[in-house]
Amino acid sequence: MGEDERNKVVIDTDPGIDDAMAIFVALNSPEIEVIGLTTIYGNVYTTLATRNALHLLEIAGRTDIPVAEGSHVTITKGTKLRIADFVHGADGLGNLNFPPPKGKPIDQSAAAFLVEQANLYPGKVTVVALGPLTNVALAIELDPAFPKKIGQIVLLGGAFSVNGNVNPAAEANIFGDPDAADIVFTSGADILAVGINVTHQVVLTEADRNKLALSKGKYAQYLCKILGIYFSYHREAYSTQAVYLHDPTALLAAVNPSLLTYIEGVVRVQTSGITRGLTIFDNTKKRYGEITGWSNKPTVKVAVTVNAPAIVELVMDRLMNS
Numbered sequence: 181m182g183e184d185e186r187n188k189v190v191i192d193t194d195p196g197i198d199d200a201m202a203i204f205v206a207l208n209s210p211e212i213e214v215i216g217l218t219t220i221y222g223n224v225y226t227t228l229a230t231r232n233a234l235h236l237l238e239i240a241g242r243t244d245i246p247v248a249e250g251s252h253v254t255i256t257k258g259t260k261l262r263i264a265d266f267v268h269g270a271d272g273l274g275n276l277n278f279p280p281p282k283g284k285p286i287d288q289s290a291a292a293f294l295v296e297q298a299n300l301y302p303g304k305v306t307v308v309a310l311g312p313l314t315n316v317a318l319a320i321e322l323d324p325a326f327p328k329k330i331g332q333i334v335l336l337g338g339a340f341s342v343n344g345n346v347n348p349a350a351e352a353n354i355f356g357d358p359d360a361a362d363i364v365f366t367s368g369a370d371i372l373a374v375g376i377n378v379t380h381q382v383v384l385t386e387a388d389r390n391k392l393a394l395s396k397g398k399y400a401q402y403l404c405k406i407l408g409i410y411f412s413y414h415r416e417a418y419s420t421q422a423v424y425l426h427d428p429t430a431l432l433a434a435v436n437p438s439l440l441t442y443i444e445g446v447v448r449v450q451t452s453g454i455t456r457g458l459t460i461f462d463n464t465k466k467r468y469g470e471i472t473g474w475s476n477k478p479t480v481k482v483a484v485t486v487n488a489p490a491i492v493e494l495v496m497d498r499l500m501n502s
């Protein structure tokens with residue numbers, strides 16, 4: 181496949197241990213060309229997300245890929261951000277205290293970079309959004325034609341008909357900026373939402389981790405260093421000796437959509453109250469007797485089943501053969 185035929189991907193990320201895994205899998209996926217990373221708060225604050233994104237590209241020897249720093253606040257300028265340091269460590273990468281990266285982010289905001297790339301390659305860019313959706317919503321605000329110019333938005337977010345992971349209602353990425361998420365879901369872009377109803381089926385076991393540890397692959401080696409805290413968190417929070425592969429699953433959905441099945445409908449996000457961050461799907465089959473918040477809104481795709489063994493195998497292969 182020629183360079184220009186590959187699917188161009190921008191990863192919007194808050195690294196994050198499972199983000200690191202997704203980024204490495206992406207860099208070792210011949211089907212796609214990673215044309216940039218944009219950063220966002222979530223697992224860590226945005227400044228640290230930028231630092232970690234630059235660091236991971238240095239580990240991978242891919243400093244040719246630009247990093248554009250994203251928003252430090254929510255779309256409504258909120259600063260009470262919820263940071264998941266208890267999942268990933270205070271540094272986001274397992275508390276290993278890696279030295280600071282040598283590289284710098286480009287002199288362009290994440291939203292401006294997203295708009296620019298969508299204009300450069302109309303219909304050809306996929307955004308894989310692995311954190312709260314602020315940058316994507318800002319790109320839509322910056323350029324109302326962005327949803328039609330971007331190829332696809334594959335987002336890790338939502339808990340469709342299952343409990344959330346922040347509280348019973350909300351999944352972490354949607355909870356991080358529910359207003360931005362509602363803008364993105366109703367924007368008319370080609371969206372595939374991969375929620376925790378799907379990613380909780382894709383687990384990396386202790387046996388898989390041992391296999392990674394025995395591998396000489398540089399990504400496998402690096403990840404084994406940082407995975408400890410992610411396993412401890414899952415043991416503590418879910419009483420399981422395995423970890424959920426949230427971000428790698430979303431990334432692979434962009435690489436090969438046939439790894440999942442999805443349904444199509446309208447998604448709205450609750451932006452206030454105890455269910456703030458709740459994602460509600462309307463299958464559009466019922467003709468309601470009144471106009472609802474879902475009426476006449478564009479539909480999106482929501483993942484419902486996943487070929488988990490195939491995803492785990494792909495993740496393992498691409499980390500070990502590196």
Ligand SMILES: O=c1[nH]cnc2c1ncn2[C@@H]1O[C@H](CO)[C@@H](O)[C@H]1O
Binds near residue numbers: 199310417427
């Ligand atoms: O309990 C949690 N609270 C906050 N963030 C979490 C939790 N578990 C996982 N993640 C992070 O949020 C995304 C999936 O929702 C993933 O990026 C994961 O690393």
